[in-house]
Amino acid sequence: MEETLKRKAPGGAFKEEKRSESSHADEDCKDEDKPLKENELDSAKAEMHEVREENQRLRTYLDKMMKDYQSLQTQFNNIVHEKDSPKKSRYDRALNHQEHVEQKHDTPEFDVSLSLGRSSSSELKRDNVRKHSSSPQKAETSTKTVEQDKEEGLRLGLDCRFDMQPSVLSKEGLPETSPEHSLDDEKEVHTEKSEKAPEDDEVAHQNPAKKARVSVRVRCDTPTMIDGCQWRKYGQKIAKGNPCPRAYYRCSVTPSCPVRKQVQRCSQDMSILITTYEGTHNHTLPIAAHAMASTTSAAASMILSGSSTSGIGSSGASTAITTPAELHGLNYYLSNNSTSSRPPFYLPNSSISSSSSYPSITLDLTSSSSSMMNNFPPRYNVNSSSTNLNFSSSLESNSTLPIFWSNGNNYQLQNYTKNTQIMGPSLNFGRQHQENFYPYNSFMQKNKNEVAQAHQSMQMDKNSIESATKAITADPNFQSALAAAITSMIGSNNNISGQNAKLEQSFPVLSSFLSTNSQASNMRPVPPPLPISSSKSKSTSPEDNRDQVR
DNA sequence: CGCGTTTGACCTGCGC
DNA sequence: GCGCAGGTCAAACGCG
Numbered sequence: 001m002e003e004t005l006k007r008k009a010p011g012g013a014f015k016e017e018k019r020s021e022s023s024h025a026d027e028d029c030k031d032e033d034k035p036l037k038e039n040e041l042d043s044a045k046a047e048m049h050e051v052r053e054e055n056q057r058l059r060t061y062l063d064k065m066m067k068d069y070q071s072l073q074t075q076f077n078n079i080v081h082e083k084d085s086p087k088k089s090r091y092d093r094a095l096n097h098q099e100h101v102e103q104k105h106d107t108p109e110f111d112v113s114l115s116l117g118r119s120s121s122s123e124l125k126r127d128n129v130r131k132h133s134s135s136p137q138k139a140e141t142s143t144k145t146v147e148q149d150k151e152e153g154l155r156l157g158l159d160c161r162f163d164m165q166p167s168v169l170s171k172e173g174l175p176e177t178s179p180e181h182s183l184d185d186e187k188e189v190h191t192e193k194s195e196k197a198p199e200d201d202e203v204a205h206q207n208p209a210k211k212a213r214v215s216v217r218v219r220c221d222t223p224t225m226i227d228g229c230q231w232r233k234y235g236q237k238i239a240k241g242n243p244c245p246r247a248y249y250r251c252s253v254t255p256s257c258p259v260r261k262q263v264q265r266c267s268q269d270m271s272i273l274i275t276t277y278e279g280t281h282n283h284t285l286p287i288a289a290h291a292m293a294s295t296t297s298a299a300a301s302m303i304l305s306g307s308s309t310s311g312i313g314s315s316g317a318s319t320a321i322t323t324p325a326e327l328h329g330l331n332y333y334l335s336n337n338s339t340s341s342r343p344p345f346y347l348p349n350s351s352i353s354s355s356s357s358y359p360s361i362t363l364d365l366t367s368s369s370s371s372m373m374n375n376f377p378p379r380y381n382v383n384s385s386s387t388n389l390n391f392s393s394s395l396e397s398n399s400t401l402p403i404f405w406s407n408g409n410n411y412q413l414q415n416y417t418k419n420t421q422i423m424g425p426s427l428n429f430g431r432q433h434q435e436n437f438y439p440y441n442s443f444m445q446k447n448k449n450e451v452a453q454a455h456q457s458m459q460m461d462k463n464s465i466e467s468a469t470k471a472i473t474a475d476p477n478f479q480s481a482l483a484a485a486i487t488s489m490i491g492s493n494n495n496i497s498g499q500n501a502k503l504e505q506s507f508p509v510l511s512s513f514l515s516t517n518s519q520a521s522n523m524r525p526v527p528p529p530l531p532i533s534s535s536k537s538k539s540t541s542p543e544d545n546r547d548q549v550r
Numbered sequence: 551c552g553c554g555t556t557t558g559a560c561c562t563g564c565g566c
Numbered sequence: 567g568c569g570c571a572g573g574t575c576a577a578a579c580g581c582g
Contacts, residue, residue: 232553232554232555233554233555233556234555234573234574234575234576235556235557235573235574235575236555236556236557237557237571237572237573237574239571239572240570240571240572246572246573248573248574250574252554260573262573
């Protein structure tokens, strides 16, 4: 499928080639042996015929996808209307409106490109422009805008507005705080928070009412994961239904940074750590924090923009019949009600992920290897209020879990050496704040791994991740989805490696299979390994990371 | 002494 | 309107 889609994009050019070949053949016929040239002509015609057939097949496939997509959209809308008709959140309204606009105006190809995340704000803007351009004199502007929007949509499709340039990197890039967010949102936020302090006002300005939350579920025995950023704990609370306390952290890189994170153990499986990020950094991020920042950014962008394609973000309890539906080559699981059919480790802790006022997405890195192999490509486990992005990493239970999200083909193993410079985007799940999780302490005691063991388990993880990467890249569905998205995004002219770079920026976890898929998957510079945290540490800053190994 | 964590009090939003 | 639960504040505390 990937091949066929790849051929589809430059299909026109391919046809042209064939035409010119055949015309050449015609000219040559004058000079040379006719039967021979006729054979060439015939073969060329046959090839053209094949290409036409292939195009036809692709059109059929596209139609099928569109039908699936629209039926799912309808289903989602119905669910939303049923559940939340009296009290619809602003987010839901925007979402539905966005869907409505997309259904009305978008071409099938355009829709495919939506599947991996497009700026919701651009959608809203577009919607606004359409609203305001009803007069005839504005019609031209409107048309232009639609054209521009299409272009913008394609451009933004996988970009998620996360630029790795330091100037832009000062923002984590969560979409709701992007400079592109709608003016309406800004106004609303301003009104809501107008009575607050100036600092709060600034924060409010950056954080519209419906914040996207990105949860990372990971199986690890460490109290928190090292994401490269610096956090200060400001509270701890026992949440209902979970004996493990939830810890509240605030980004302490700058005092005014609005980013917060919550860290909590999963009540059903204490080896699973759930970290929920919220907000956008208003400062330059440490390089080591880029991986998490860009990944959460992309994920958040997906629920706030691309969410319309999967029906993410509506309110309601987390509940679900899991109905797999192939959309755009990705397996979606629409959730409705019941826990029995949930995929392994599917949002066991609803207290974090099911808040109706916070559209959330969960990057699930907890599934076992067997289930992972059966479930690739990555699942978008969607319920009415949250999304579970299952980039399963085949982590065996109770194994120490240092995971490294690299931006290249090679997953980084970590050296337990002091003073190692953090050079590349990576994540690890270090041992920190162990004492904060008192219910978990006993569990931790049993699972204290020495460095050598950790090394061993990391090696296992590396192998597992490599296998996972292979599984992803080998899956034709995923390849086709990816190819379709890229094709729709870049059109026929752009070079794919540039787009891949953007993709990798947006979704570092995708980098490996992207590079595998692309011809330009050349060797990348392998950033020096990250130091892992030791049992005691006070923050997750890179500097502290060095201390943690002492 | 400074900085980060702990923890009880307080605030806020939501559901009944 | 009330109660509950999540989230935040800030004084107290501990550690280096």
